[in-house]
Amino acid sequence: MTAAASVHEEPAKSYELRVPLFQSIFEPFDPERRYVVLDLGPARSGLIELLVGLRCRLDVIGLPDMLGHLQSLEEPERIRQAIKASLPPPRGEFVNVVLGWNLLNYLDDERIQVLAQALKSRLAPGACLHALIEYSSRHMPAVPGMMTPRDAGNLLVEPDENDGLIDTPRYARARLEAALPGMRAEQTMLLGNGMQEYLFRFSTS
Amino acid sequence: MFNKKESSSAVEEPRPVSQPARRESSDGHRAVIGASIHVDGELRGEEDLLIEGKVKGTVELKKNSVTIGSSGEVKADVFAHTIYVDGKMHGNLVASERIVVRKSAEIRGSITSLRVSLEDGARFNGTIDMDPDSEALKKAFSNRQSSQPVRSTPNTGKPEAKDTDKSAQPGA
Structure with a gap:
């Protein structure tokens, strides 16, 4: 019996996941300073509850709804245009934090690169990208499950295995850095569920 | 944690779906744009409004609530005291008090209010701004008299941060 089949017999349950690097993003937020947070997820x-009381603007693009469309596009320029169309107008502000959740696992190297290029002009110097990358597991749900902050240091992970499982890309650090031009992995941490937590930093140099 | 201001702008827990939100003015009166009605232009007034039809343009009910009902389709900028969204919305929502987005809502645009609650499952693409110093809020409600102060903390005397701050390095 394959791992995928055994999971189907017993649906994955939601669980809480400690995410120290996610917490480290928000802890130094100065309440007097305005930040722009770009959420790639839904x-x-x-x-929203996490950001209340802070001088934050939250941009949401809902990438999971676009994944099928992005994967169907072959030309990088069309992929870039689709991503750009989903970005809210900059309104003269630059993004300080990008929240990628588990979504990079669902893009190939080329699409990650196009995403990074589309975001590049929107990022403030020193902006960071947080991402959770499948590391230990060879399989993951075919559609990204929901990850919701319970508080700054914990996410509620709700796997969605209704569409079965697929192989994980198991991106290594060097491969991700190659796919994210201008970004370097500043910190990484292996999490309790076998995912690798990454904090990338954007540099203009 | 988070060094948050002790602001009055706490997000309220989303109401259970079964519990109806307050959607009528104190005298119980509420205007309704029915499902078969199409409005193209500028709507102003001083009573609560439920939109179940199609509205394009601008809706300004700054002292009242606007509800975009489950069959409502709005392509407009909406300014109100409180805004509830169950239906489809394309444009900018600005509320001096609160914006409530239900899980049936589909929104593309911006949400600006001190308090925003969103039920998981709602489809949203755009910007949510809960900054008390938001330019959009100031511009729309320059003479507003919200029931809650914008900030509960005294002015520290520090210079206000500019809206565009490229030097911030969260996570550093």
Whole structure:
């Protein structure tokens, strides 16, 4: 019996995941300073609750809804245009934090690169990208499950295995850095669920 | 944690779906744009409004609530005291008090209010701004008299941060 089949018999349950690097993003937020947070995932109540009381603007693009479309596009320029069309107008501001959740696992190297290029002009110097990358597991749900902040240091992970499982890309650090031009992995941490937590830093140099 | 201001702008827990939100003015009166009605232009007034039809343009009910009902389709900029969204919205929502986005909502545009609650499952693409110093909020409600102060903390005397701050390095 394959691992995928055994999971189907017993649906994955939601669980809480400690995410120290996610927490480290928000802890130094100065309440007097305005920040722009770009959420690549869908809108979620937990993130809004986390940001309340801070001078934050939250941009949400809902990448999971676009994944099928992005994967169907072959030409990088068309992929770039689709991503750009989903970005809210900059309104003269630059993004300080990009939240990638588990979504990079669902893009190949080329699409990650196009995404990074599309975001590049929107990022403030020193902006960071947080991402959770499948590391230990060879399989992951075919569609990204929801990850919702319970508080700054913990996410509620709700795997969605209704569409079965697929192989994980198991991106290594060097491969991700190659796919994310202008970004370097500043910190990484292996999490309790076998995912690798990454904090990338954008540099203009 | 988070060095948050002790602001009055706490997000309220989303109401259970079964619990109806307050959607009528104190005298219980509420205007309704029915499902078969199409409005193209500028709507102003001083009573609560439920939109179940199609509205394009601008909706300004700054002292009242606007509800975009489950069959409502709005392509407009909406300014109100409180805004509830169950239906489809394309444009900018600005509320002096609160914006409530239900899980049936589909929004593309911006949400600006001190308090925003969003039920998981709602489809949203755009910007959510809860900054008390938001330019959009100041511009729309320059003479507003919200029931809650914008900030509960006293002015520290520090210079205000500019809206565009390229030097911030969260996570550093």
